[in-house]
Amino acid sequence: MEMAELQDKIFAFCEAAKGKKKLKEKDILIGVSTELSLEKDEVKKALREMINVGRLMYSYGGGASSVEIPSEEYLREKGMIK
Amino acid sequence: MKKYDTPLIDELEKGPWPSFVTEMKKAAKNNEMANDAVGHLEKCYRTKVGYWKHGGIVGVLGYGGGVIGRYSELGDEFPGVAHFHTVRLNQPSGFFYTSAALKEICDIWDKYGSGLTNVHGSTGDLVLLGTKTDALETIFAEYSSRGWDLGSSGSALRTPSCCVGPGRCEWTNYDTLDLNYALTQEFQDEIHRPMFSYKFKIKMSGCACDCVASIARADMSIIGTWKGHIEVNQDEVKNYAKNGMDINAEIVNMCPTQCISYDGKDLKINNAECSRCMHCISKMTKALKATGERGATICIGSKAPIVVGSLLSWVIVPFIKVEPPYTELKDLIRKIWEWWDDNAKPRERIGEVIEMKGMRSFLEGIGQAPIPQQIKEPRKDPFMFYTEEDMAAFKAKEAEEKKTGKYKF
Structure with missing residues (x-):
């Protein structure tokens, strides 16, 4: 699977969980790799690239971290949108 | 800059001790964020x-x-405190800085932050x-x-930290500084x-004095120990006695395993009973010295109370050689994470999780054999696990002994 396509799948997975469940990185790796019959490492690589460019982001609350779709405020703050 | 009236926190400046309020007020003279933090x-x-x-x-x-x-x-x-985010800087191993390095950190911080620091936070980072x-x-x-x-922060490997180790301490049993650096580099992603x-959290102490309190503050405590005897210099023992040390009260009676005796002339140690707690060595530095093979004990599981009460670490590996490139240790850490995950x-x-699932499940998960030294508290509750195969073998041995009248030990 092409990297861009895999990243779209990961994004869709996160979008489906938005507002319902705080996703740990592991939840995404297991969920997407099972859904697409891929190796976790492959999903991990694609996920990391998405985080590096701000398509996804880490969030933090109550001592625990999760992966989320960034808000417009976050993207504006990082100079990714105007 | 607004001047705040601070009668209550002024109380914390009284007395002979350094006061964080005094330091905040100093910073407040030049920094609006620090000034608002005071108010x-x-x-x-x-x-x-x-x-x-x-x-x-x-x-x-x-x-x-x-x-x-x-x-x-x-x-x-x-x-000034509407946003007041904390930034953690990865500290150098053993907290060694040059003055120039500290000045560099503070100059940048004065430019973009409140100027207030916490050196060091309980995680070990420079905050x-x-x-x-x-x-x-x-x-x-x-x-x-x-x-x-x-x-580091959040659900991650927190910034590893260690004691000063061989940088300043003769008691260290392994190079804590090097191991800390190696693990920090190895686990950047985590x-x-x-x-x-x-x-x-991983914390490393070179000996059982445990200057970074790893036994109570780290999920994984790597505490230096040794396999040999404690060498006794009787001339120095005499010097300690001559200089006023009450050896029976301060050393013999405080030995947790009661393995030391002193007859007023010679100090003797029953090394087989010694739990390597470091009390005697740290009190009689010139007279006592650890000898033989050096390494570390790995303990697991300490934490402060949140979900359940506070825990101290348990011994899982009583002795491991701690030498570069630390492959055995890194592999063990990865197995521990895998089971935890x-x-x-x-x-x-x-x-x-170990409390809930049991030490047996944990040891099986990380591939460590259960042994009597895997204890929760020294000298109190050694435990062993028996599988059904062990029990069957034991029963067979018992039956054979009964039949033949010959006992195997």
């Missing part, structure tokens, strides 16, 4: 309300930790207190361009990209 603190004391909230989405791009978002509910009244969201990327760029990195159920619910520390 905010006084209001917190007056109303007995914290007003702080923390967490959220602040951070630098690509990293999941290192910045902890802090906001005040009183942003209108104290605009910079109070900055605004829009300054974070610039702060990171400034520090990283000078060779500094952010520390430090900066939170992937666990909750936090995981498979079994933990969100916000469960490894010690809690």
Whole structure:
């Protein structure tokens, strides 16, 4: 699977969980790799690239971290949108 | 700059001790954020309300930790602390800095933050207190361009920390500084990209004096120990006695395993009974010395109370050689994480999961054989596990002994 396509799948997975469940990185790796019959490492690589460019982001609350779709405020703050 | 009246926190400047209030006031003379932090603190004391909230989405791009978002509910009244984020800097092994390095850190912090620091936080990181969201990327760029990195926060491997080790201490049983650096480099991904159920801390002490309190503060404590005897220099023992040390009261009676005797002339140690607690060696440095093979004991599971009460670490590996490239140790750490990851619910520390699933499940998961030295508290509750195969073999042996009248030990 092409990297861009895999990243779209990961994004869709996160979008489906938005507002319902705080996703740990592991939840995404297991969920997407099972859904697409891929190796976790492959999903991990694609996920990391998405985080590096701000398509996804880490969030933090109550001592625990999760992966989320960034808000417009976050993207504006990082100079990714105007 | 607004001048705040601070009668309550002024009380904390009284007495012979250094006062954080005095230091905050010094910073407040040149920094609006620090000034508002002083006024905010006084209001917190007056109303007995914290007003702080923390967490959220602040951070630098690509990293999941290192910045902890802090906001005040009183942003209108104290605009300097409306955003007051904490930045953690990865400290050098053993907390060794040059004056130039400290000046560099403070100069950058004065430019973008409140100027207030906490050296060091309980995690070990050098903590910079109070900055605004829009300054974070610039702060990171400034520090990283000078060779500094952010520390860790959230559900990640927290910044590993260690005692001063061979840098200043003759008692260390392994190179804590090198191991700390090696693990920090090896596990960069685990430090900066939170992937666990909750936090995981590794702390390294060169001996059982445990100057970084790893036994109580780290999910994984790596504590130096040795296999040989304690060498006794009887001339130095005499010198300690001559100089007024009450050897029976201060050494013999305080030995936790009662393995030392002193007849007024010679000090003797029953090394087979010694638990290597370091008490005698640290009290009679010139007279006693550890000898033989050096390494470390690995303990697992300590934590402060959140989900369940506070825990101290358990011994899981009584002795391991600690030498570069530390392959055995790194492999063990990865196995521990794997078991934890498979079994933990969100916000469960490894010690809690072991409490719930049992040490047996944990040891099987990481491929360690159960042995009597894997104890929760020294000399109190050694435990062993027997599988059904063990029991069958035991029964067969017992039946054979009964039949033949010959006993095997």
